[in-house]
Amino acid sequence: MRTGMVVGLILAAVFAVVLATGTVVAVVGNEQERLAQGGVQNLSCEAAVGPTQPGSPGAGVADAQELDEEQQGIVALIIAIGKQRNMSPRAWQVAIQAGMTESKLRNLTYGDRDSLGIFQMRPSMGWGTVAQVTDPPYQVNKFYDVLEAVPKWEERRPGEAAQAVERSGFPDRYHKWEPMAVHLVENLGQVQNASGCGEGVGPALPPNEAAAASIQFALREQGKPYIWGATGPNSYDCSGLMLRAYESAGINLPRVSRDQYKAGAMLPVEEAQPGDLLFWATDPANPTTIHHVAMYLGDGQMVEAQQSGVPVHTRKVSWDEGELVAQAVRPGV
Numbered sequence: 001m002r003t004g005m006v007v008g009l010i011l012a013a014v015f016a017v018v019l020a021t022g023t024v025v026a027v028v029g030n031e032q033e034r035l036a037q038g039g040v041q042n043l044s045c046e047a048a049v050g051p052t053q054p055g056s057p058g059a060g061v062a063d064a065q066e067l068d069e070e071q072q073g074i075v076a077l078i079i080a081i082g083k084q085r086n087m088s089p090r091a092w093q094v095a096i097q098a099g100m101t102e103s104k105l106r107n108l109t110y111g112d113r114d115s116l117g118i119f120q121m122r123p124s125m126g127w128g129t130v131a132q133v134t135d136p137p138y139q140v141n142k143f144y145d146v147l148e149a150v151p152k153w154e155e156r157r158p159g160e161a162a163q164a165v166e167r168s169g170f171p172d173r174y175h176k177w178e179p180m181a182v183h184l185v186e187n188l189g190q191v192q193n194a195s196g197c198g199e200g201v202g203p204a205l206p207p208n209e210a211a212a213a214s215i216q217f218a219l220r221e222q223g224k225p226y227i228w229g230a231t232g233p234n235s236y237d238c239s240g241l242m243l244r245a246y247e248s249a250g251i252n253l254p255r256v257s258r259d260q261y262k263a264g265a266m267l268p269v270e271e272a273q274p275g276d277l278l279f280w281a282t283d284p285a286n287p288t289t290i291h292h293v294a295m296y297l298g299d300g301q302m303v304e305a306q307q308s309g310v311p312v313h314t315r316k317v318s319w320d321e322g323e324l325v326a327q328a329v330r331p332g333v
Contacts, residue, residue, distance in 0.1 A: 060179030064187075071105040074118055074136060079189045081140045089191045090154060090161075095143050096181040098162035101174050107136055119143050119166065157287070175286065210332050211275025213249035218242075218295050218303045221312045226305045231255075236305040236312060238293050242277060245295065251332040257293035261325070265333040270319050272328035274298040278317065279325040290325065 067075065075096060082092040099105045102120040111120045117139045121127035132138045146165045147153055153161040158181065159174035168174075185191055221244075224235055231240035239257040246253050253260050261279050272278065276296045282289040294304035294317070302317045317324075 060181075060183030063177070063180035064183050067105065070107070074099060074105045074107070075184055075188060077136055078140050079185070081137065082144065083189075085141075085144055087144060087148075088154070089185045089189060090158065091144060091147060092189060093178075093181040093185050094147060094153070094158045094161045094165075095140065096184055097158055097174050097177045098143065098166055100177040100180070101162065101168075102166065107134060107139075109134060172286065178285075208275075208332070210246065210249035210251050211273075211330075214245040214251075214275055214331075215295065215297060215303075217248040218245040218312075219314070221245075222303070222314065224305075224312050226308055226310055226312070228308065238305045241303075241305040241312060242293050242295060246331050249332075253331055258288065258290045260293055260331075261287050261290055261327075261329055264329040264331040266327045266329055269324065269326055269328045272296045273330075276328040276330050278302060278328055280321075280323040281325050282323065284323055284325045287325070292323075296328065 078095045078099065079092050082089075082095070096105070099118045103111075103118050105118065107118055108120070109116060111117075114122050114124050116123070116130065117133045118136065119139055119142075121133040121139060121142065123130055123133060127133050128138060128142060133142075143165060147161065150156075150161060150164045153164060156164065157175070158178060159172070159176075162174040163171040166174075218241060221232070221236065221241060224232075226237060227235040228237050229240070230236050232244045236244070239253075239255060239260055242257075242260060243253050243255060253263050257279060260277060264277070267276070269278065274297055278294050278296055279287075279290050280292040281287065282291060292304075292306075294302045294306075296302050296317070297314065300316050300318070301314055303312070303314045305312045
């Protein structure tokens, strides 16, 4: 336990220097290779993480710069223990978001009922003794133990994974700290591109035959009426049109737009190419609020089944359009 805290304090000593730059620290000494050899892997592309959220590319840097010495030490400890346990950077991010939400990354000696510590663990609920749940290394290890037991936690949005561990009455609040957590993982943890997407995802995945066939299908359906819940052949709703368009190309999509968002490779919406799916949400940073999907045609145009009274049509689209989600999806990739 004591060793973990010492490592955390050492990392905290360089914390201020890292934060001051506001840029991703170059990985030195083949750090990424070393992590990979130890079983620590970045996960698949998750463009819904951190800096890719609309309107928040600088939020993570600003929030991280507000952390004081105690908070910095706890972040350093979370990352150090994560590395010691050969857990992925995504796990570090989940723990940082949970700790920031529950205690502002402080080792509290009070909380709701008997909740204590960084993650507000309750002795009465089996998290450990009072001494244990106020001991930072114990708390971090315990959090990771419970996280690893969550089925498919790696496939969840980090805030959702944090909620699965914490079981809060306010499940959406963990998402707020995504940008800051990604910034800390990339900079203090020396991990390039914690989201796993890279900057060249679009060009790396050029339009394919399935996309071309899907576009042709969707364009042929222009003029057919919008009816909520319809999947053709005489009428469509937004996701019904996408479903049938890609089905014609041999790719099966889920029925509703929220699930279609998870059905392919994600990339920044500005890098969308013909055939990629675009999404709109009440809260663009929260995929559970997605309510519309359309197909990008290139050159600032898209095809969609928009709403009652409006037939299937093409129209212009702008990347700063209201409620547009910051990630496009390429089905079948």
